[in-house]
Amino acid sequence: MKKTILGAVATMALITAPALAADPVKIGMITTLSGGGSSLGIDIRDGFQLAVDMRGGMLGDHAVELIISDDARKVGNAKQIADRMLKRDKVDIVTGIVWSNLALAVVPTVTKAGKFYLSPNAGPSKLAGAGCDKNYFNVAWQNDNLHEAAGQYVSDKAHKNVYIMAPNYPAGKDALAGFKRYYKGKIAGEVYTKLGQVDYAAELANLRAASPDAVFFFLPGGMGINFVKQYAQAGLTKTTPLYGPAFSFDEGILKAVGDTAIGVFNTSQWNKDIKNAANVDFVANFHKTYGRFPSLYASQGYDTALLLDSAIRAVGGDMTKQDDFRKALEAAKFQSVRGPFRFGPNHHPVQDIYVREVYKDGDNITNRIVGKVFTDHGDAYAAECKM
Amino acid sequence: MRRRLACAGAAVFLLVMTFYLFLEQTLNAFQLGVMLFLMAAGLTLVFGIMNMINLAHGSFYMIGAYVSAYVGHATGSFFIGFLVALPVAALVGMAVEIIALRKLYNRDHLDQVLATFGLILFFNELTAIIWGPQAIFVPIPELFAGSVEIIPGVPYPVYRLVIILMGLAVALALRSLIVSTRTGMLIRAGASNREMVSALGVDIDRLYTIVFGLGALLAGLAGALAGPILATEIGMGENILILTFVVIIVGGIGSVRGALVGALLVGLVDTYGRAFLPTVLRSLIEEPSVADGLGASISSMSIYILMAVVLIFRPRGLFQAYG
Structure with a gap:
């Protein structure tokens, strides 16, 4: 047994x-x-x-x-x-x-x-x-990376007075810190909005009153859809160009905002082209x-x-x-x-970062790469890291 | 002398500009308030009359937005989409009431919260299955595209004005429904004493279904109106639902008048907070990033502070339901 x-x-x-x-x-x-x-x-x-x-x-x-x-x-x-x-x-x-x-x-x-x-x-x-x-x-x-590229690109475009916006959470803070690290001009206004905010009318009215040359915003997902639509409806697209990281203009957002985003520049480490x-x-x-x-x-x-x-x-x-x-x-x-x-x-990655333009490809609104902002770009925090 | 005049002129100019900005922000506040009212009117009736906490109210808002977008896209007319969305939202609301919620009226609030939270998950998933997980595009109807300068130098989107007018029209219509019709009389009676109304031989089940359908219709209306300015996406109802609960608590549960006043108050406090607090704090605090962070945090708390203050002085809200 x-x-x-x-x-x-x-x-x-x-x-x-x-x-x-x-x-x-x-x-x-x-x-x-x-x-x-x-x-x-x-x-x-x-x-x-x-x-x-x-x-x-x-x-x-x-x-x-x-x-x-x-x-x-x-x-x-x-x-x-x-x-x-x-x-x-x-x-x-x-x-x-x-x-x-x-x-x-x-x-x-x-x-x-x-x-x-x-x-x-x-x-x-x-x-x-x-x-x-x-x-x-x-x-x-690293969170700052695409925003750093946007800061560099907006400076290269010779904008001197830029209004910047992001949601009030860690990545939002990182975003604006990253943008300011490479942007050389004046800040017309720096605004943190609620995470998941849907209506931006109050912020847009203040933004118009500040009369900036350009606007940089980081609002991923539905927040970006709301903001881009309302920005266009307030008639601001014609007077003040929008810039953002790819998160503000991904495929999902572009599908939901229609033609209003065409011609906008945004920064990304990747694109489908x-x-x-x-x-x-x-x-x-x-x-x-x-x-x-x-x-x-x-x-x-x-x-x-x-x-x-x-x-x-x-x-x-x-x-x-x-x-x-x-x-x-x-x-x-x-x-x-x-x-x-x-x-x-x-x-964290060391990689190239590109600038993309939103354009209409047949019926589809999407991004294409129009230039490279950074080559082999690392992040600003590597020196503080002790493993 | 001339320089002093120029200085005074600049000061007046600045003052006028600030005043125009203030007016514009007030319009924005009304528009937000009106949207909240459309949501709150239904929620407060359901809460007040049936003593039912319905977290799925935001789902009717989402259904209104999606149906309006879908039908509007299929027919090429925003208005047809809009008109179809209202009865669909009402029918879904009534179906939900008959199938699921009716069994929950006599249970405690925790059970209702759990069950209606389940309904949120159900409707979100259903929407993802029918329309896909990504947000869909809803254009502004041609007729209301563009902007008007009702305040000098400030082009205000026509569509937002339309929302304000719609909201006020609905408020008036609801008032006459509640004050001068038989259904309205029963709603008022139900809000003040449910047992007595059913003891007098009124078919309370049918009344509940009607009230629920009406609430869902108003939420669907808000959703259909919101489509062109907001993202039509899964979970859109939950964002607005929290604000809506604040509104009905401030206004007094069960009171439609309270919902209107509460909605406008919440709209004003939230908008003014977001619009002016950061600027005020910037003039008080040296470091701009601290001021901005603090401003953002306090303004997102502002409506809850309002709610707390109202609850301290009027524990049952600003207006009591009829009686």
Whole structure:
């Protein structure tokens, strides 16, 4: 009897041992899939999912299990989900968060638990500088980057008196700080609005009264739609040109504001007309699968998956080899859809940043690249980061 | 002497400009107030008469916006879309009342909050399935495009004026409905004493359904009006719902007059706060970024401060429901 039990245990051990090596790598994705701002999270998820699906449910030739959960843009939800994913689901990697205030709450929890966090979007300055961590990587940008490029571009265009606006949350503060770092002229007004604000009539009236040469605004998602529409309706488009980061003019926003955004310049690390094999492949597959064009958020989700693909391959799917996995992430040996890409010392991208123009392509209103603002651009906080 | 005159002239000019800006901001405040009133009128009736907390009220707003946008796009006419959206919102509201909410009237508020929160998720997901997750484009109707200078030097969008007028018209229509019709009489009676009304043999179920439908219709109207100026997106109702609850608490639960006054008050406080607080603080505080941050924070609190002040002096709101 004893023998049979021992035998059974031995057989089970034999069965489970090789099964361990083939255990899927568990990836937890916390992102915004419902309510305001959900179009951003949906794009990130779809971009990531597309990369996994194109590899037959694998990354780095290794099976992955993707656990997706909706944070509804609420800090409390995101924290709860992160705890659940770390404790119950025992994920190896967490990713997906759109908003900086959520990232600031979740990322330290993940890295303290000894797991990896790969950001496909939010890049708050705190996590790039003093709060950086060896297990935290940002695949998109540091928050300030696109705004810095906009500041440079607006200065190059010889605007001397610019009105600037952003929502009152960490990424909004980073945005205006980034803009001012490279913009050389005068600030006609600096305004922080509520996150999720819908009506901007009061701000627009003040803006008109300040009579600036140009307006720079960072309002992602629905906020951007509201603002751009109301800006045009107030008759300001004709007198005062608008500038913004790509977040204020992504595919989703452009579809919802109609012709009013045509001719506006915005800055981005990616656009669908970048000609490299990875990007052409990505744009075509995304359009075929989802019936819409990808936004920069989708490209970031896709790139996050590609980076994981390279790092999981390097360790053969064995997530216990943490140091090797981290080295593989740092090496970033993958073909990013945005073109040249590497990590700086604080695990944030060093990359080119372009300026795009909104134009009408047949029936579709979209962006095209018209110039490059920065080459190999890093971020301002790398020096403060001690890993 | 001449220089002093020039100085005085510049000061007067500045004063006039500030006054015009003030007028413009007042118009903006009215427009926001009117939108809030359309939402609050229905919510306050449902809350006051049925003692029902309906978080899904914002969903009717979203349905109004989406149906109006969809039909408007399909037929090429904003007005047809608008006219279709109203009965659709009302019918959805009545269906929700009959199928789901009727069973919740006698439960406590927590159950109602949970159930209607579930309805929000349901409607958001349904909208995503029907119209996709991305926001949709709604143009301003040709007739109301452009702007007029009702204040010198300030081109004000015609469409926003139309919203103000619509809101005031609805307020008058609601007033005559409630004051001079039999249904209105029953609504008033229901608000002051539900048990007595049903004891007198009034079909209270039908009255509730009608009131609920009316509330949903008004929310749908607000949504359809909002489409051209705001983003028509999933979850658009939740943003405005929070403000709407502030309005009905300030105005007094169950009172339509209170909803109107409360909505205009909230509109004024919110708009003036956003428009002038940062400037005032800038003149008081040296560091502009501190002043801006503080201004933004205080102005987003302003309506809650208003609510707290009203609750201290009038714990049941500014106006009591009939009786």
